Amino acid sequence: MKYLLKIRSEKFVLALLPTKSLLGLAISLLVITAACWALETRLAPKSDRLSHWYWEDKRINLNNEFKNYADTSLPIWRSDGFPVTVARKKTRRILVLGDSFAWGDGYANMNDLWWRQLERELWRRGYRQVEVIAAGLPGYSTSDQLAVLGTVLDQAKPDLLLWGYTTNDPDEGIVPILDENRLVRKDSLYRFLNRASTGRLFPGLVCFLRDGRQERVAVGAAGAKNGFRYAQWELELLKGENFAKYKSTAARLSQKVRTLGIPVFYVTLPADPSIEYHRPRFEPVRALYERLGVPFFDVLDKVHSMLCSGREADLSVQWGINPVNRHPGAAVTHACAVAVCDVLEKEAAEILESPSIDHPDPAPIINDWMPFDLGVERRSDETWTMTVPRSSKYMPRMPDDEPFLLLSLAMPVVLSTVEVHGENLAEVSIETTGVSPNSGFDDGSTQRYPQRNGPTARWDVGEKSDARAMNTLRIKPRFSGNDRVLRLRLVPGKSSPTLEVK
Secondary structure: OOEOOEEEOOOOEEEOOEOOOHHHHHHHHHHHHHHHHHHHHHHHHHHHHHHHHHHHHHHHHHHHHHHOOOOOOOOEOOOOOOOOOOOOOOOEEEEEEEOHHHHOOOOOOHHHOHHHHHHHHHHHOOOOOEEEEEEEOOOOOHHHHHHHHHHHHHHHOOOEEEEEEOOOOOOOOOOOEOOHHHHHHOOHHHHHHHHHOOOOOOHHHHHHHHHHHHHHHHHHHOEOOOEEOHHHHHHHOOOHHHHHHHHHHHHHHHHHHOOOOOOEEEEEOOOOOOHHHHHHHHHHHHHHHHHHOOOEEOOHHHHHHHHHOOOOOOOOOOOEEEOOEEEEOHHHHHHHHHHHHHHHHHHOHHHHOOOOOOOOOOOOOEEEEEOHHHOOEEOOOOEEEEEOOOOOOOOOOOOOOOOOEEEEEEEEEOEEEEEEEOOOEEEEEEEEEEEOOOOOOEEEEEEEOOOEEOOEEEEOHHHHOOOOEEEEEEEEEEEOOOOOEEEEEEEEOOOOHHHOOO
């Protein structure tokens, strides 16, 4: 071999010295090392960030499994912070039936789920006596949902049923899906790169090569024999034997809903605003249910319009709930909620009743938290207590990779003051996220406040609220003794501009 390496670009070709020369070999190794270092500098930060988010997503879903009591016997979303019983909290109740979009795969804050965003949107429009609850488990197909419908309705007793349709709902267990993890574990090159990715030698570059190898192996193996990759699998569900069986499921569903005695609406739930991706996955099913006489509303155009402002959806934007989880983030779930609320106002006005003309500020109510074992208890309209676990195993950490306590508010509220007290509290800092009056959702941007020392800390958060109503509170405490009980006080401000009817 005359040359060890050639580096090509649009402007030049660099040929290294012959490998027979020790000098040439040394220069070649230096050039290769420099090239690897340059690539590592570009790839490592992204790889490291995704690795942290991978474990964060695992933590989030472990918390969700502990705090959410939904199971196969009764898949209604309920927790210590969000109890659901036959006795309703308000005069009207809407039940959402779904899958992971209802359960909350990847959601650190349950209020980012689309059905929680729907109740917030109804409240904003003046429908203050409507509560929204949900039932569903990850992977639930339409067939699974239909099987638990009777049990869920007996417990929920809703005035209206919203059936959320997602792109994997037609799964009848006939079309195989490619198990990429099992596949790549058999590939020797992938296994080598995967082991090397945990080392210190160019881990970012090695991760890039490993992921590229996984992609190549998966593309080569995908098909009817080994199973289809996810995007193609969704399309295959709408063909042949699987779709024929799904038509039978849809027919049984249509017969069942006619006997319920309450309005039933099917609504599509896109994971992002891409019309090109979702239309071929929604349209055959919309046509099917329309032939069966089931009210079916595709909100994709409305979601696309809200998020893209006339432009084609830019899928390079991170629409997912976090960087490693494609379930829809707050921007998409808010858009879905607004679109579905438009449908309800038009098609179910008698259920919603007349909207209230006054605009009272909601009280601060903590209805969700991480870690799951924080033990949050409400003591008065403004105060709560909690016991901070000694281990940070289940505490959220991202985006800064530092553990914190996450408290989520049922409704976004403008606050004037946040106070934290603990007998053994040595120091504490807080961060908040909020809902903008312009966007209507929490974009995740944080407002940081100075660290306080001593057992009592106070922040005038109203001074830096930037017209945003507080949605989540992050607390980072450090204790000097064994008593790890915190007392929290949230003092409301004068108004909640995000909740005014526009």
